[in-house]
Amino acid sequence: MRAARGSFQIGSFRGIPIRVHFSLVIVLPVLAFLFGGAFRRAAEVAEVPSERLSGSPALWGLAVAVGLFASVFVHELAHTVYALRRGGTVRSITLMMVGGVSELTEAPPRPRDEALMAAVGPLTSILLAVLLGGATWLLQEAGSFNAQFALFYMASLNLFLGVFNLLPAFPMDGGRIVRASLTGRLGAVRATQVASLLGRGFAVLFGVWAVLSFNPFLAVIAFFIFMGAQGEAQQVRMKATLERVPVADLMTPRRVGVSAGASLEETLWALRRERLLLLPVTEGDRPVGQVALEVVRSVPDAERMTRTAREVMQPAVVVRLDEDGWVALRRMAEEEVPQLVVVEPDGTLAGTLDVNDVQRGMTLYQAREERRGRRESRWQQERPA
Secondary structure, three states: OOOOOOEEEEEEEOOEEEEEEHHHHHHHHHHHHHHHHOHHHHHHHOOOOHHHOOOOHHHHHHHHHHHHHHHHHHHHHHHHHHHHHOOOEEEEEEEEOOEEEEEEEEOOOOHHHHHHHHHHHHHHHHHHHHHHHHHHHHOOOOOOHHHHHHHHHHHHHHHHHHHHHOOOOOOOHHHHHHHHHHHHHHOHHHHHHHHHHHHHHHHHHHHHHHHHHOOHHHHHHHHHHHHHHHHHHHHHHHHHHHOOOEHHHOOEEOOOOEEOOOEHHHHHHHHHHHOOOEEEEEEOOEEEEEEEHHHHHHOOHHHOOOOEHHHHOEOOOEEEOOOEHHHHHHHHHHHOOOEEEEEOOOOOEEEEEEHHHHHHHHHHHHHHHHHHHHHHHHHHHHOOO
8 A cells, every 4th residue: 555645754774764654743632632531541441540640641541642653654664574584575664544554566476475574563563462460460479550551552452453454355454365365266356356345334333333423534544444445455456457468558758858958948848849757868869868847937038048958957767668558557666756767678768757747548448348248258159060
């Protein structure tokens, strides 16, 4: 699943960015308030006298809210470490209002590894709960009420985090385990459709429960599960289709770009003539970069005749003719570029590829497959015995 926009990086793990989404910053004070309100009840459950705890309920609520997302981070880190060990590629880890997401650019190839990767997060949370619960029990005789209460609260949160994520509500971890277990028999697309339907069913149940219990956070979780299940099913269908379509069938053919030595005035006219926001910059028929309309326009009129496209071009992200559409779309997302430059086997310019090209090509390909299926069905019905 791709992480949502609006996040900022706070660190990294093995070169993988660790990000915090702005929604977490918004919800953290709310969670701190709610946890602070449940301070006395939590102390009773932990068998700790609340009057013996130092610090106000508000500070305890903030500490518990921060601890919750620290637990979510450990949970996501477990997914990441396992994915890396099994040949997966992780783009980022993002903490957000409804939990966390490890954004995979390449999942482990075997369904069994995908199931284990999904399971390792909840199991890590449950293991943390057991360890923290054991430490809480050991501190009962020591009379260290602050540490005992903190450990008990964190053990409870990790236990809830682990058990809740094991529910078969795709795209949560339990739903991913279901999808991976069905892939061998049904195939990736059909297994994802079944898991997605199950996830949306759980989302509806969570939504009803949220209304009956007046729980806004559960309603938000239900919404994200419903939309995530639907989005993942669409992505898997798109992947299955694009893996069969070569870039040559999707791209916009283009043998000529903007010469690297062309003035910016000539470049501006070329962009206007082609009615494009981006054009490849070439040198000897080989792409060396791309030039954007907004960048050229930002240069003062008086300088456009003396400056060249080479001076303002940006690096080109290249895809080959023989690569498939899914590889191209994934590269576009990873590099965060709106357009790829397509090259021939000898490295010369062949064309360009953007999201509109991919969508148009997918529509044409699916229509062609449907027509072929109808012809084959009609031939089977009409052929003689």
